[in-house]
Amino acid sequence: MKFVSTRGQTKPHLFSEAVKIGLAPDKGLFVPESMPDLSQEIPTWEGLSYPELCYEFFKHFATDIPADELKSLVEKAYSRFDHKEHAPLVKLSDKLYVQELFHGPTLAFKDFALQLLGCLYERQVAMSGESINVLGATSGDTGAAAISGLLGKKGVNIFILYPDGRVSPLQERQMTCLEEENVFPLCIKGSFDDAQAALKDVFGDKEFSQEVHLSAVNSINLARILAQCVYYIYAYLKLPADRRERATFVVPTGNFGNVLAGWMASRMGMIVDGFRVATNQNDILHRFFDAGDYSLGEVLPSHAPSMDIQVASNFERFLYFSLGGNAEMTREIMESFKKDGSFQVGGMAITEFMTSTRMDDEEIAKTISEVYREYGYTADPHTACGFKDLDKLETAVVLSTAHPAKFPDVVANCTGVEPTHPSLEALKSKEIRKFSVDPDEASIKAFIRSKQ
Numbered sequence: 001m002k003f004v005s006t007r008g009q010t011k012p013h014l015f016s017e018a019v020k021i022g023l024a025p026d027k028g029l030f031v032p033e034s035m036p037d038l039s040q041e042i043p044t045w046e047g048l049s050y051p052e053l054c055y056e057f058f059k060h061f062a063t064d065i066p067a068d069e070l071k072s073l074v075e076k077a078y079s080r081f082d083h084k085e086h087a088p089l090v091k092l093s094d095k096l097y098v099q100e101l102f103h104g105p106t107l108a109f110k111d112f113a114l115q116l117l118g119c120l121y122e123r124q125v126a127m128s129g130e131s132i133n134v135l136g137a138t139s140g141d142t143g144a145a146a147i148s149g150l151l152g153k154k155g156v157n158i159f160i161l162y163p164d165g166r167v168s169p170l171q172e173r174q175m176t177c178l179e180e181e182n183v184f185p186l187c188i189k190g191s192f193d194d195a196q197a198a199l200k201d202v203f204g205d206k207e208f209s210q211e212v213h214l215s216a217v218n219s220i221n222l223a224r225i226l227a228q229c230v231y232y233i234y235a236y237l238k239l240p241a242d243r244r245e246r247a248t249f250v251v252p253t254g255n256f257g258n259v260l261a262g263w264m265a266s267r268m269g270m271i272v273d274g275f276r277v278a279t280n281q282n283d284i285l286h287r288f289f290d291a292g293d294y295s296l297g298e299v300l301p302s303h304a305p306s307m308d309i310q311v312a313s314n315f316e317r318f319l320y321f322s323l324g325g326n327a328e329m330t331r332e333i334m335e336s337f338k339k340d341g342s343f344q345v346g347g348m349a350i351t352e353f354m355t356s357t358r359m360d361d362e363e364i365a366k367t368i369s370e371v372y373r374e375y376g377y378t379a380d381p382h383t384a385c386g387f388k389d390l391d392k393l394e395t396a397v398v399l400s401t402a403h404p405a406k407f408p409d410v411v412a413n414c415t416g417v418e419p420t421h422p423s424l425e426a427l428k429s430k431e432i433r434k435f436s437v438d439p440d441e442a443s444i445k446a447f448i449r450s451k452q
């Protein structure tokens, strides 16, 4: 299996090479050259453990990694989860399920991909003998998960950009209360979009990328998306057989990596009724799926800070596939979006298979209270965005993307009970260590160089 760029100006790469590069040199995103048809295999995976399922899935993509090595990488990646099922499916009613994706080391769904990516990078460093510099941008959860996935791995420096004051206090502590010399939390003035735009400019400098062996941990990295496909298939196989094809996955959405992963799994043969993109008040994606309007607005802080995003990276992959793999058109649209901050849908079909909802802060708070009262279930503010208009769906699987204890204040206000988690409690007495940088290419490159 090879991977090509959504912008069509990069030669096809094998899995390990595409993972190492992260962003394609033509500034596009890597995607599989063709989608494997897994429709016959998926039913045979019923009953597999999470790591077993992950291995079966990755065999189709990581074709340049020997099978026994891939198996042990996957086993190691999922050894630090605190639930034996890793991604348990909780039934709230006959028609309503929640898939809990917060049982990894940093209590958010990002752990599923970043624990694995950490192991893939460790293998790469061991094989090449070259150190790497990992650069990421976060609105709260990717940063902590990336640091956890890479902690203690030899030959890796970690630089994480995040918007100062716009992640939850405990999310910030997860990134900054560490004593490791090779971890650099970099706060910037501005929004996550500013951090992500600067990061893409840094990756866009091919010479610099090669000079410092730069690697990506955001969902621009194709390994992130592929790893996230697995829990959809896991949930699908845990549903009663007669509900599977009637199910809609409801996905709290920001950078569009999570829902894209599910949608890709469906294109490989996981037959479901559809996907629901659930946004907070930063609703560019809702406006697109609802009315075909893809135009930038200002990023507004919300109760669900990790979804305070307007420029969703993975929308480019969705565009590429929806345009039938037309890289030239994808490139033109993305370039004009960068210039004008909007684009017209034109001939692109928006299907009922991907629908959307939006919630403002008032609705998020109301929903956390209602879900707690009605089902005795504590939803974090991101997960809460998924609980809208569910009566319109035959069967809903809401992805629970973060542990409520990461956002204790808003949850306690809505339920009367403060959610806690021992790993977060332990951080409260530790010292914060962070660095300030300007969110521009030159300042970030200078900082990275100064740490070589």
Ligand SMILES: Cc1ncc(COP(=O)(O)O)c(C=O)c1O
Residues within 6 Å of the ligand: 108, 109, 140, 141, 142, 219, 252, 253, 254, 255, 256, 257, 258, 259, 306, 307, 382, 383, 401, 402
């Ligand atoms: C808790 C939480 N929920 C949902 C999302 C949105 O996921 P995605 O960016 O993949 O759309 C994020 C951030 O990515 C998050 O951290």
Ligand SMILES: N[C@@H](CCOP(=O)(O)O)C(=O)O
Residues within 6 Å of the ligand: 137, 138, 139, 140, 141, 142, 143, 217, 218, 219, 220, 254, 255, 257, 306, 307, 313
């Ligand atoms: N919400 C994310 C934003 C980055 O998304 P990613 O999936 O591209 O890493 C975060 O928590 O940082």
